[in-house]
Amino acid sequence: MIKKYRRSRYRILSLGAVIFFALMMAAGCSSANEKNRGPVHLAVIIGAHANAPRVNTSVMYDAVLEACGQSGSTISLIVNDGAPYASVVTVPETKSGLSAEKYRAIAEERAAQILSMADQMFAKTAESDLLSAITLAGRQLNAEEGGRKELIIIDSGLTTAEPLDFSESLLEGITAEQVVSLLETQRALPDLQEIDSVRFFNIGDVAEPQSRITEANRGTLTEVWGSILKQAGAKEIEFRTDLPLSTFYAEGEVPTVSTVTVLERASALVLTEMNLSEIDAVSFDEETIAFLADTDELVDREAAKTALEGVAAYMAEHPEFRAMLVGTTAKFGDLENCISLSEKRAEAVKGLLVENGVDGDRLETAGMGYENPFYKNDQKDGTLDETAAAQNRAVILIDASGIAAKQIQRKGS
Numbered sequence: 001m002i003k004k005y006r007r008s009r010y011r012i013l014s015l016g017a018v019i020f021f022a023l024m025m026a027a028g029c030s031s032a033n034e035k036n037r038g039p040v041h042l043a044v045i046i047g048a049h050a051n052a053p054r055v056n057t058s059v060m061y062d063a064v065l066e067a068c069g070q071s072g073s074t075i076s077l078i079v080n081d082g083a084p085y086a087s088v089v090t091v092p093e094t095k096s097g098l099s100a101e102k103y104r105a106i107a108e109e110r111a112a113q114i115l116s117m118a119d120q121m122f123a124k125t126a127e128s129d130l131l132s133a134i135t136l137a138g139r140q141l142n143a144e145e146g147g148r149k150e151l152i153i154i155d156s157g158l159t160t161a162e163p164l165d166f167s168e169s170l171l172e173g174i175t176a177e178q179v180v181s182l183l184e185t186q187r188a189l190p191d192l193q194e195i196d197s198v199r200f201f202n203i204g205d206v207a208e209p210q211s212r213i214t215e216a217n218r219g220t221l222t223e224v225w226g227s228i229l230k231q232a233g234a235k236e237i238e239f240r241t242d243l244p245l246s247t248f249y250a251e252g253e254v255p256t257v258s259t260v261t262v263l264e265r266a267s268a269l270v271l272t273e274m275n276l277s278e279i280d281a282v283s284f285d286e287e288t289i290a291f292l293a294d295t296d297e298l299v300d301r302e303a304a305k306t307a308l309e310g311v312a313a314y315m316a317e318h319p320e321f322r323a324m325l326v327g328t329t330a331k332f333g334d335l336e337n338c339i340s341l342s343e344k345r346a347e348a349v350k351g352l353l354v355e356n357g358v359d360g361d362r363l364e365t366a367g368m369g370y371e372n373p374f375y376k377n378d379q380k381d382g383t384l385d386e387t388a389a390a391q392n393r394a395v396i397l398i399d400a401s402g403i404a405a406k407q408i409q410r411k412g413s
Contacts, residue, residue: 038070038072038146038147038148039067039070039071039072039073039074039091039144039146039147039148040063040066040067040070040073040147040148040150041067041073041074041076041141041144041147041148041149041150042063042064042067042073042074042075042076042149042150042151042152043075043076043078043086043137043140043141043149043150043151043152044060044063044064044075044076044077044078044118044151044152044153044154045078045079045080045084045130045133045134045137045151045152045153045154045155046077046078046079046080046118046121046154046155047080047128047130047153047154047155047156047202048079048080048081048121048122048123048249048254049080049081049122049123049128049249049254049255049257050123050207050249050254050255050256050257051128051156051158051206051207051208051209051210051257051259052155052156052158052202052205052206052207052210052249052257053202053205053206053207053245053246053247053248054246054247054248054249055118055119055154055246056154056201056202056243056244056245056246057115057118057119057154058115059152059154059201059240059243060115060118060152060154061111061115063150063152064111064114064115065107065108065111067091068091068106068107068108068110068111068114069103069104069107070091070147071091071092071093071094072090072091072093072147073090073091073147074088074089074090074091074140074144075088075089075091075114076088076089076137076140076141077089077114077117077118077121078133078136078137078140079121079122079123079124079133080123080128080129080130080133080155081123081124081125081126081127081128081129081254081255082123082125082126082127082128082129082161082255083124083125083129083132084129084132084133084136085124086136086137086140087117087121088140089114091110122249122253122254123254123255124255125255126255126256126257127160127161127255127256127257127258128155128156128158128159128160128161128257129159129160129161130153130155130157130159130164130225131159131161131163131164131183131188131190131228132161133155134151134153134190134192134228134229134232135190135191137151137190138151138190138191138192138195138232139191141194141195142191142193142194148196149194149195149196150195150196150197150198150199151192151195151197151198151199151234152198152199152201153198153199153200153201154201154202155200155201155202155203156202156203156204156205156206156210156213157200157203157204157221157222157224157225158206158210158213158221158257158260160257160258160260163182163183163186163188164179164183165258166260167258167259167260167261169373170261170263170373170374170375170376171213171217171220171221171260171262171263172216172217172220172263172374172376172391173374173375173376173377174220174224175223175377176223176224176226176227176228177227178377179224179227179228180227180228180231183228183231184231189228189231189232190228190232191232191233192229192232192233192234193232193233194233195233195234195235196235196236197234197235197236197237197238198229198234198236198237198238199238199240200225200229200237200238200239200240201240201241201243202240202241202243202245203218203221203222203225203239203241204217204218204221204222204241205241205245207248207249208248209259210257210259210260211259211260211261211262211278211279211280212262212278213262214262214263214264214268217262218241222239226239261280261281261373261403261404262279262280262281263280263281263282263283263374263396264279264280264281264282264283265282265283265285265287265391266282266283266284266285266287266288266289266307267285267287267288269282269310270310271288271307271308271309271310272309272310272313273310274310274311274313274314275314276311276314276318276321276323276397276399277318277321280398280399280402280404281374281396281397281398281404282311282396282397282398283374283391283394283395283396284307284308284349284394284395284396284397285390285391285392285393285394286390286391286393286394287390288304288307289304289307289308289349289394289395290304291345291348291393294341295341296341296344296345296347296348298348301352304349304352305352305355305356308349308352308353308356309356311323311353311356311358311397312353312356312357312358315353315358315362316357316358321362321399322362322363322364322399322400322401323353323362323363323364323397323398323399323400324363324364324365324366324397324398324399324400324405324408325346325349325350325353325363325364325365325366325395325396325397326342326346326365326366326367326368326372326374326395326396326397326398326408327341327342327343327344327345327346327365327366327367327368327394327395327396328342328368328369328370328372328374328375328392328393328394328395328396329341329342329369329370329392329393330370330378330384330388330389330390330392330393331370331375331378331379331384331389331392332370332384332389335369335370335371336369338369338370339367339368339369339371340367341367341369342367342368342369342395343365343366343367344367345367345395346365346366346367346395347365348395349395350363350365362400364400364405366408366409368408368411370392372408373404373407373408374394374396375392376388376391376392378391378392
C-alpha cells in the first residue's frame with residue numbers, strides 16, 4: 001500500500017542573482033520598529049502540478065508582506081513535484097530615515113514581485129512528492145538563525161512518490177498512525193522542531209483527470225498530514241479548505257501526476273442519478289445491498305434491485321461502458337472461503353443488474369475476499385472492528401476498462 005523509502009532528490013535554485021538588482025533598487029522595506037520585531041523566515045510550498053487547481057498565491061500575500069517588512073528575513077519558494085526545488089530571497093538591510101508610508105510602499109512592491117515569481121514557478125518533474133517538499137522547507141528554515149519561522153503549504157496533499165505514494169493505495173485504508181509509524185521506522189519524518197506555525201491550504205482540492213475527493217477522503221488527508229506535521233515538531237498547525245478555487249493547468253503545461261483511486265459509498269450518492277464517468281469505484285455495502293450472514297442470499301431483494309437502478313440507467317445511456325463487480329469481505333475466517341463467498345455475492349449483484357435491463361455480457365465479476373485494493377483496515381486490538389467490517393462486506397463496481405480492473409484481472413489470471 002505504501003512503498004519503501006528512497007531518498008528523494010532535491011534541487012535548490014537561488015533567485016538571488018535573478019532579482020537581486022530589483023530588490024536593491026527597491027531599497028529598505030521595514031517599518032521603523034523592525035529591529036524590535038526581528039526577521040521572519042517564511043517557506044511556501046507551491047503545489048503547481050497536474051491533478052490540482054492552479055495555485056492561488058494570493059493566500060500567501062499577508063505573510064510575504066510581513067516578511068518584506070523586516071530586514072534579514074528570508075522567503076523560500078518551494079515547488080512540489082517529483083523532485084522539489086527551491087528559490088530563496090533574502091530581504092536586504094534597510095535604509096533609514098524613510099517615512100512609514102514609504103516603508104509600506106516598498107514592502108508592498110517587493111511582496112508583489114515575489115508573488116509574481118511564485119505565479120511563474122511550475123512543476124518540472126513528474127509526480128508529487130509533498131513529503132520531500134516539506135523536508136526541504138524544514139531544512140531551509142532550520143538553516144536560518146533567530147526570528148520567527150513559518151511554513152505555508154498550498155497543495156492537494158495527494159502525494160504520489162515514495163515513501164507516501166497514495167496512488168498505490170486507497171485513502172479509505174490508510175490511517176494517520178500507520179503512516180507516522182512507517183515514517184518513523186524509515187527515519188523519513190521532516191524536522192520541523194524550529195517551525196512556529198504551519199498553514200495548509202487547499203488540501204483535497206483536485207482537478208481532472210484526478211477524480212473528485214470525498215469529504216471522508218479529505219478528512220483522512222487532513223488527519224494524515226496533521227499527524228505528520230505534529231510528529232515532525234510543528235508548534236501550530238492550521239488547515240484552510242474554505243477558499244475559492246483558482247483556474248486549472250492546461251494539458252501539457254505541467255508534467256503528469258498519477259491519479260489516486262477514490263472509492264464512493266453508494267449510500268452517499270444519489271443512486272437514481274449516478275454518473276459513473278466521474279467516479280472511480282462505487283461500494284454497495286451493507287447499507288444498500290445486504291446479504292444474510294455467510295451466504296449470497298439477499299436480505300431484501302427488491303430493495304437491493306432498487307439500489308442498482310442508477311447503475312442500470314447509466315449503462316443504458318452509455319452503451320460503451322462495461323462494469324466489473326468485485327466482491328469483498330471483512331478480514332475474518334479462511335481466505336479461500338471469503339473469496340468464494342465474495343464471488344457468489346458479485347454474481348448475485350450481476351443478476352440484479354440483468355433484471356434491471358443490463359446486458360450480462362457487459363458485466364464482469366470477481367471475488368477477492370479481504371485481499372483487495374479496496375480493503376479498509378477492520379482489525380482493532382486483535383479483534384474485528386464491526387464498523388469497518390460492515391463496509392468491507394461489499395460488492396464494488398468499477399470501470400472494466402480502468403486501471404483497477406486490469407490489476408484485478410492480472411491477479412486472477
